[in-house]
Amino acid sequence: MTDTVQRNLNFPEWPQYDDAEKTGLMRALEQGQWWRIGGQEVELFEEEFAAYHGAPHALAVTSGTHALELALQVMGVGPGTEVIVPAFTFISSSQAAQRLGAVAVPVDVDPATYCIDVRTTEAAITDRTRAIMPVHMAGVVADMDALEKLSADSGVGLLQDAAHAHGAEWRGRRVGDLGSVAAFSFQNGKLMTAGEGGAVTFPEAEQYELAFLRHSCGRPRTDRSYLHRTSGSNFRMNEFSASVLRAQLARLDSQIETREQRWPLLAELLSGIPGVEPQGGDARCTRNPHYMAMFRIPGITEERRNAVVDALIERGLPAFAAFRAVYRTAAFWEMAAPQEGVEDIARRCPHSEALTRDCVWLHHRTLLGTEEQMHAIADVVADVLGRS
Numbered sequence: 337m338t339d340t341v342q343r344n345l346n347f348p349e350w351p352q353y354d355d356a357e358k359t360g361l362m363r364a365l366e367q368g369q370w371w372r373i374g375g376q377e378v379e380l381f382e383e384e385f386a387a388y389h390g391a392p393h394a395l396a397v398t399s400g401t402h403a404l405e406l407a408l409q410v411m412g413v414g415p416g417t418e419v420i421v422p423a424f425t426f427i428s429s430s431q432a433a434q435r436l437g438a439v440a441v442p443v444d445v446d447p448a449t450y451c452i453d454v455r456t457t458e459a460a461i462t463d464r465t466r467a468i469m470p471v472h473m474a475g476v477v478a479d480m481d482a483l484e485k486l487s488a489d490s491g492v493g494l495l496q497d498a499a500h501a502h503g504a505e506w507r508g509r510r511v512g513d514l515g516s517v518a519a520f521s522f523q524n525g526k527l528m529t530a531g532e533g534g535a536v537t538f539p540e541a542e543q544y545e546l547a548f549l550r551h552s553c554g555r556p557r558t559d560r561s562y563l564h565r566t567s568g569s570n571f572r573m574n575e576f577s578a579s580v581l582r583a584q585l586a587r588l589d590s591q592i593e594t595r596e597q598r599w600p601l602l603a604e605l606l607s608g609i610p611g612v613e614p615q616g617g618d619a620r621c622t623r624n625p626h627y628m629a630m631f632r633i634p635g636i637t638e639e640r641r642n643a644v645v646d647a648l649i650e651r652g653l654p655a656f657a658a659f660r661a662v663y664r665t666a667a668f669w670e671m672a673a674p675q676e677g678v679e680d681i682a683r684r685c686p687h688s689e690a691l692t693r694d695c696v697w698l699h700h701r702t703l704l705g706t707e708e709q710m711h712a713i714a715d716v717v718a719d720v721l722g723r724s
């Protein structure tokens with residue numbers, strides 16, 4: 337590797353911050369009250385986040401995992417119910433359902449977009465199914481037209497796992513404006529972050545009010561008599577996190593703009609490398625915030641893929657092996673799981689099986705780099721695969 341290429345790989349750092357975060361943190365500090373009931377930052381952040389996503393209501397919480405758990409609970413998920421999740425996703429999608437005592441039912445994903453396959457979803461619906469959880473993989477919005485129709489026809493609710501989809505749009509509408517509940521994450525690697533954190537957007541006031549109660553130990557906002565109205569837990573976001581997230585939200589559009597310019601170039605360069613297939617999009621996803629730059633190396637073994645990832649890291653790329661199908665983890669089988677063996681599920685999820693072996697992703701900070709750096713990324717990938 338030449339020095340020039342090495343120099344080319346100094347991508348912007350993540351997370352990013354400037355005086356806006358510092359000012360926000362001092363503002364929260366000097367309020368004298370550091371939780372949401374005494375301060376203003378969480379409330380203002382919720383208003384700004386809801387407005388940005390076209391949602392009537394947003395509730396800030398402690399993590400994306402908690403956001404999913406709370407949303408599912410509000411949708412009536414509990415013991416005796418089932419939640420359909422894509423097999424290829426971060427484990428929180430299935431874990432949130434399982435934590436509530438529900439069975440997580442993994443179904444296969446589309447081999448190009450890596451989003452939930454609607455036909456296999458339809459086939460998995462039973463009279464116990466209480467929710468379908470599409471994941472907008474790396475910012476590609478799942479087929480919401482077909483999912484909304486399936487939801488209307490079956491009466492099963494949709495919960496969008498929007499942990500990768502801050503600012504994403506489906507046919508010009510933000511994910512909070514699509515008529516279903518959406519859950520977001522603000523963990524350190526996500527597109528906007530306070531280290532940890534999450535949010536849920538709601539189309540209906542009633543769901544939002546119930547979620548507020550449940551996220552605050554079942555206690556109404558103004559309660560002074562310990563009259564806890566519902567069961568719940570403490571998922572409240574603190575004022576410091578919210579103050580940082582307000583600054584992060586204000587910076588999001590310009591970052592999305594840069595990533596939307598870089599990805600088509602990088603995808604084109606990657607697809608020019610024999611054996612490499614970048615993640616496909618969907619023309620109806622009119623805004624993709626690009627949480628990951630993902631590509632597949634079809635036919636590669638898992639072992640060799642892992643060696644490729646190690647080599648990419650060694651050459652200076654922030655590269656990662658993609659998620660493992662959720663049913664290929666010990667965690668999945670520790671809680672309520674389908675009455676099927678792992679190999680039975682694997683047989684009906686061939687694309688998730690393949691993605692577990694052959695998919696690689698690069699951190700989104702690469703897409704905040706220069707055009708020249710997109711060429712450098714493709715050069716390194718081609719070089720490592722020995723096919724340049």
Ligand SMILES: *Cc1c(COP(=O)(O)O)cnc(C)c1O
Pocket residue numbers: 399400401402425426428429471497499500520521522523532533534
């Ligand atoms: C990050 C992530 C989550 C969970 O978010 P945390 O804030 O880390 O709890 C859920 N779903 C998906 C798809 C994620 O990538």
